[in-house]
Amino acid sequence: MKKSNIKLLITGVLIAMIWGYFADLKNGEIGWFIGRIIFIPSFVLLINNLHIFKKANTNTNN
Numbered sequence: 001m002k003k004s005n006i007k008l009l010i011t012g013v014l015i016a017m018i019w020g021y022f023a024d025l026k027n028g029e030i031g032w033f034i035g036r037i038i039f040i041p042s043f044v045l046l047i048n049n050l051h052i053f054k055k056a057n058t059n060t061n062n
Contacts, residue, residue: 008048012041
């Protein structure tokens, strides 16, 4: 895994933890907190690597 992807994962987890703390844990919603911890970093990586999927889609249209 590239170093930039690791930084993105760490950033995504930190954002999810802070957001989840105020939005979920204070209300006792542990399930939503765990889901947020998994979803946000995955979403960040997907958006960052979207160009890979775009290239693959362009090549199949030929």
